[in-house]
Amino acid sequence: MKENPLLHRRDDFKVKTRDIRAVRLLSVLVGLATLYTFYYAQTLLVPAVFSVLVALLLSPLVSRLETVHVPRTISSIVLLMLLVMPFSFLGAELSEPIQRWMKLIPQLSLQVTEHINEISDVFEEVEHKSLEDADKGSKTALETLIENDPRDQSNLTQQSAVEQKLKQSGVEVVASLLTGAPIFLAQLLGSFILILFLIIFGPPLFKVFINDFPIVKNKHRAKLLIKSIQHALSKYIATISLINSGLGIVTAMALAAFGVRDALLWGALVGLLNFVPYVGSVTSLAILCFVGFVQFGITAIAFLPSCIFLLLNIIESQIVTPAVLGNTMRVNPLIIIVWLLLSGWIWGVLGVLLAVPILVCIKLVIEQMEVFPHWLKLIEAKDDD
Template identity: 50%
Template sequence: MENAGASHHNQSKKSASTFSKIAKQTRLLNTLVVFAVIYTLYLAKSLLIPLFFSAFVALLLSPLVAMARKLYVPRTISAGVLIAFLVTPFTLLGLELAEPAERWMQSLPKIAAEVSEEIEEITSNIDAYSTPAPAEPVEKERSFFDWFGEDEEPEAPPPDKSNSVTEKIKQSSIDIGLTLFSNAPLLLAQVLACIVLIFFLLVFGPSLFHVFIRDFPVVTNKRRALVLVDQIQRELSSYIVTISIINFCLGLATAGVFTYIGIDDALLWGALVALLNFVPYLGGLASCIVLLVVGLVQFGLTSGAFLPAGLFLGLNIIESQLITPAVLGRSMQLNPLIIIVWISITGWLWGVVGVLLAVPILMCIKIILENLGVFSHWINLLESK
């Protein structure tokens, strides 16, 4: 009897050890899979960025195409008209802003030089007041043995740090300009690819989706899949349309205020802050930095240099703290720290487009988790305040 009990104890101990080993291997395998997915997303970003962006836009426009289909309008015509209505305003706005944007890009080295000269002047004034007057050199008494030694070399003057700072600022501005110009052809090619992909997704995407849901065995609960996609479409459309209207109004208000007080190229800065405001928190900070530089260029190192950034900051606080929470409500709110970390990750993976797509992707993940009824603790973490 004792031998049987000891054997059973040893067997249970061995099974627990085996289970622990399997659990460790599973955790290691899951970690490797996560790293493999991250590496794939980073490596294939030139392919995935147009696909994801086109899928989001097609998801937003597909209800309008379906509505036109009920009115016996072919998908090809309705998709073409929608894309034309979507592309035309941005094209006209781009043509309107191309001249001032090009002028600012060409003047970046000059602006950097002027700012660096102002910084050098302030630094030299501060050094003149803070540095004590140099003491008169005291001649050292020479001993008898010093006559046979080598003459001491005079100390070398300290390196001029102001020149190195100036050169770094100038070089940074030139590098930024060259980077933007060199990436322009690739950006244009990706935009054209996105337009073509959006058109084909609007025309042929719904039929492919229904065939996938109906015939592929990987989809076990077909009704839940349809409900999930429909809810993602409705909630994401509501979020993006609402945010787009809010950002458009913010850009319009910024451009109007800047025009009233006499800021140069007010329409350009209004469009810029409207685009950057699609990135929560970090977009407003970037807009303030850009507008501070604009104020320095137009007004110099005076109190007026803070006027553009200060006015925009006031408008941004009203928008972010009062208007957006009241319009979106609690269900659309996400934890600010989670958003910033997620934007950092997607920006590192996919650059500027990843930053713009960060919040819609995070909202899709939240909606999927809510509908599947899994990982409720992660949903609570995303919505925590």
């Protein structure tokens, strides 16, 4: 008897379908495992990613100094010290205002509660006055019930409970920041050590990997590719760091010129948050609105700090950054927001700050290696495409 070839085709089709489903399921599992690995290993990976970004920033300078016979060890230490010194000076200058604002957080919580109570009292007085005017000074049974309502005492109890809760939350924020400071300092010290080792001993490892490992077929192209990727990444990191630092400095000078207290602190915060597109600007705007209300009270001039920042941010985001970076920062806004949410879920606040530099680095690597063109097009998607 002859075998029916259609049966073999059906069996092959079933096997291929099972294999495809198994591969897809395995890919999903690997993706989830990778996400949870990033999540649980954040204390290790966040300093490592930060160290790699800084090492990419300093490596071209170290290589240039090596061409004029300056040892990598000496140039790496000197450049890292030059990079750390301004931040050390800035941290020393900002330590006093940071401590002062940390102490003010519980008091400000109570003040906000008091302002809310005052506003509610004003509305209640207006309501009672309108009732009195409507009745021409005669007290109705309804007003008597309102005055003698036992729920008034419960409302006062609830307001006091809210005040205590706000005060407690402010104290908890300060306590969490103080308890997390030693861990942050330890991670920062570890990052500096890792940066030095990456700059000094990283290039020899790359050379051995490219020259001796059989996985690299075209060694000349691999060297050129790594060099172009390193140059593009270091240029981007340096450029965006200078732009954000410039925005912070100009913001601090403008706020100081208009008499805003602790202008250096708010300028540093603005420069740091500007690494987070959209969300960082909105956060800076909200913080400066709050600062204006704290210093000037509930008046029109309280919006002055936020208006100053809004004007400078528009100039930076619409004129300076597009003119300097060009298509390097061409990333779809929805992709940025989703990436920020994912990075914030995995690595918290530090993940949000590092999210966009990491995304742009991935984009530059894909672009330089000329792989995954559909993913590159998705990242850069715009209405005119």
